[in-house]
Amino acid sequence: MIARVIVDVPSRATDRPFDYGIPDAMSGWVEVGSRVGVPFAGRVLQGFVIAIVPFAEVDSKKLKPIAELLDHLPPLSPDLVELAQWISDKYCCALTTALQAMIPSALKGKADSVVTLAEEAEASDGRLIEVADEPWLHYVRQSGGEVRLALLQERFPGAAASIKAAIQRGTLEERVSIRDRLAVRKVLTVFPPENPAEAEASIAAASSRAAKQQEVARYMLEHREPIPLAALAQALSMTTGTIRGAEEKGWILIRETVQQRDPYAGRGFRRTEPLSLTEGQQAVYDELAEALDNESSRVFLLHGVTGSGKTEVYLQAIERCLKDERQAIVLVPEIALTPQMVERFKGRFGDSVAVMHSRLSSGERYDEWRKIREGRAQVTVGARSAVFAPFKRIGLIIIDEEHESSYKQEESPKYHARDVAVWRARQHNALVVLGSATPSLESFVAASASRGQEADGNASPSVKRGATLLPMPDRVGGRPLPKVHLIDMRDELKGGNRSMFSRQLHEALLLRLERGEQSVLLLNRRGYSTFVMCRSCGYTAQCPHCDISLTYHQKSKALRCHYCGHAEQAPEVCPSCESEHIRFFGTGTQRVEEELAKLFPGIRVIRMDVDTTTEKGSHEKWLTQFGNREADVLLGTQMVAKGLDFPYVTLVGVIAADTSLHLPDFRAAEKTFQLLTQVAGRAGRHELPGEVVVQTYNPEHYAIVSSQHHDYSSFVQEELKHRRFMAYPPFCRLILVTLSHEQLALLISEGEKLASTLRDLARAAGVKSSDDGDGSRFIDILGPVASPIPRMKDRYRFQCMIKYRGNVGASDLLKQAISLLSGTNGQPPVTMSVDVDPQVIL
Secondary structure: OEEEEEEOOOOHHHOOOEEEEOOHHHOOOOOOOOEEEEEEOOEEEEEEEEEEEOHHHOOOOOOOEOOEEOOOOOOOOHHHHHHHHHHHHHOOOOHHHHHHOOOOHHHOOEEEEEEEEOHHHHHOHHHHOOOOOOHHHHHHHHOOOEEEHHHHHHHOHHHHHHHHHHHHHOOEEEEEEEEOOOOOEEEEEEEOOOOHHHHHHHHHHOOHHHHHHHHHHHHHHHHOOOEEHHHHHHHHOOOHHHHHHHHHOOOOEEEEEEEOOOOOOOOOOOOOOOOOOOHHHHHHHHHHHHHHHHOOOEEEEEEEOOOOOHHHHHHHHHHHHHHOOOEEEEEOOHHHOOHHHHHHHHHHHHHHEEEEOOOOOHHHHHHHHHHHHOOOOOEEEEOHHHHHOOOOOEEEEEEEOOOOHHHEOOOOOOOEHHHHHHHHHHHHOOEEEEEEOOOOHHHHHHHHHHOOOOOOOOOOOOOOOOOEEEEEOOOHHHOOOOEEEEEEHHHHHHOOOOOOOOHHHHHHHHHHHHHOOEEEEEOOOOOOEOEEEEOOOOOEOEOOOOOOEOEEEOOOOEEEOOOOOOEEEOOOOOOOOOOOOEEEEOOOHHHHHHHHHHHOOOOOEEEEOOOOOOOOOHHHHHHHHHHOOOOOEEEEOHHHOOOOOOOOEEEEEEOOOOOOOOOOOOOHHHHHHHHHHHHHOOOOOOOOOOEEEEEEOOOOOHHHHHHHOOOHHHHHHHHHHHHHHHOOOOOOEEEEEEEEEOOHHHHHHHHHHHHHHHHHHHHHOOOEOOOOOOOOOEEEEEEEEEEEEEEEOOEEEEEEEEEEEOOOOHHHHHHHHHHHHOOOOOOOOOEEEEEEOOOOOO
């Protein structure tokens, strides 16, 4: 048989399968989805088997054989390989890039030189005579006759000449092997003897000189549970050599065992039972249960207000799914993957839950992935990449807070987890449940169409028409939604209040401190000040590598670029005119924290932003402290706006509601409404009533007014008018192509060639070039124009926007255009980044 292999070279020129022979020794082991090491362009590279075909179908004369099989169990199932091919086609990325996205980083192997002791060298002492006393030779023998060359060089830096000579003589044989970045963790573990009665008799008859070994043996006979060698040595305060002495006498056993890197080891999760459902919850659950029993692929949009009990519906639907011996995937936004969320699922389903997110170490993520693949987990909870969990029989995929832009990957492959979930559900005849208090317009319009409501334009790219809308308009227990006060900061300024806190927010904070209640403050800007400017000449501190202003960070007294990471010390005088009147403008979370300490002496503040949550476990630490009421205020960026449920939070304050409102992005109003509605939902979720204070300079804007009244419907109606007029999603589809290069002239030239080629291809395909409002298919190529951030990391950036509707085949047209512009190496002269259905156009 012949294996068709996608080699791990993410280049357009090599983005196709290559044929390799399957050696007899690997026959029966190599499958679709296997990882293999193959010779390619003079190197051995990692590759993925995407098909196996009979020998007769190809010209087998020039075929090279697979060099090595990297896994006995394929890391990818055939359905995931099929999914990767769909991702490659839809999102215009190399197939190897899509395949790599589906496996943990630990398995992203790299080529490594390995030296082995030649068999004939072992048989003939004469060939080894010159190196017989070399320490490195003894080390190779102790390692089983094979060792990595880099490790040998590291351990014996002075033996380079001797090792080279041995390789040249053939004493050592060098070959290239693929080595994973990480392996399973193995530890030496002590076991009790297999025959306790014999061991006890032997211990009793032993000399008193073996007292320490006897102590070890009696401990193991008494406890009977395996224990790591190092842990036993620590428990008995003795050396591992002493314990090995007990093994030599046959009183205990020492074996190497695989140790699970469990991120929640030692954590106890209180077992929870299903709660009684409200009438609204029950109606939604019944519809999901019926669809699960039918085992048909369907999509549901669960539109439930904050605090309506969506999570309990998820839990009970998962329970129904597991009873049918099917598995469930739960996706939550990375910033909402809080300890609270993990606790709810672990508390209900225990060890059958695997958790996957970026704050775990590579080893922990790898072991959680293995737990899923080996069938020890039936539920996975994680961020967007958990959609690739290697389950064999999926029954349910839940995407909580489905509107979140973090479900869209910003690096290649630029997939949207919602699209992938719907496609994967079709493969398994599974359900997809999209849950949100503020659904994305694309999803809501598509689901509304299924209920016969007015929904102009294209359906959502992933949901399509036929999705079912499940409303949950009431909070659990009939609790009211919090009252929202809009504060016009222009009036505060006229009244002489130059503080970042309005009078009403100041009084509300003071009242909570007096009552012993808690508050959440949102400001979607980190750092101390958003920019530094000279009041004499107008100089603004800019990043030297990006066209963006630097942000001042008080703790480090440094200016930082939040795009490329450039940092420099804050100037004491203006670098342009040497004036001392250089000031910090704008407000970041650091500055708010400082101001709170001044206005409310003794106030306890926890700040959560990118700067304070970089360390592993920091999210959990801060939220646990806040949950234990060790702080009065939780201050943060959008990571505090969702997924939090604290009974004593009765006040939510939004410092600047306009932060994202005027960004050059057609989704700016939608994102502002979603963020304000979500953060408002953190207040008054339990017995104590909640209050929200929103500070704004645009109190008349429909996004802010609608959020004040928790009125999703009125926001949608107003926003759809603008989208329809401008022909933006959901009334069309978008592809954003960003071009970058160090030379501006070449960049502009290539951008114009791309746009022109695309127009020619579309014209040849018979597609209209503009939208005339009749709902028919069209394609419109806008640009090239400078990106909103025109330079980043010393590279100029231009972009082309492709708008289209209907069955246009825009991705295929774009692939053709890029291939026509590519040079002899198969790559275009400038870097091109393709984003299908972009969530951010900056």
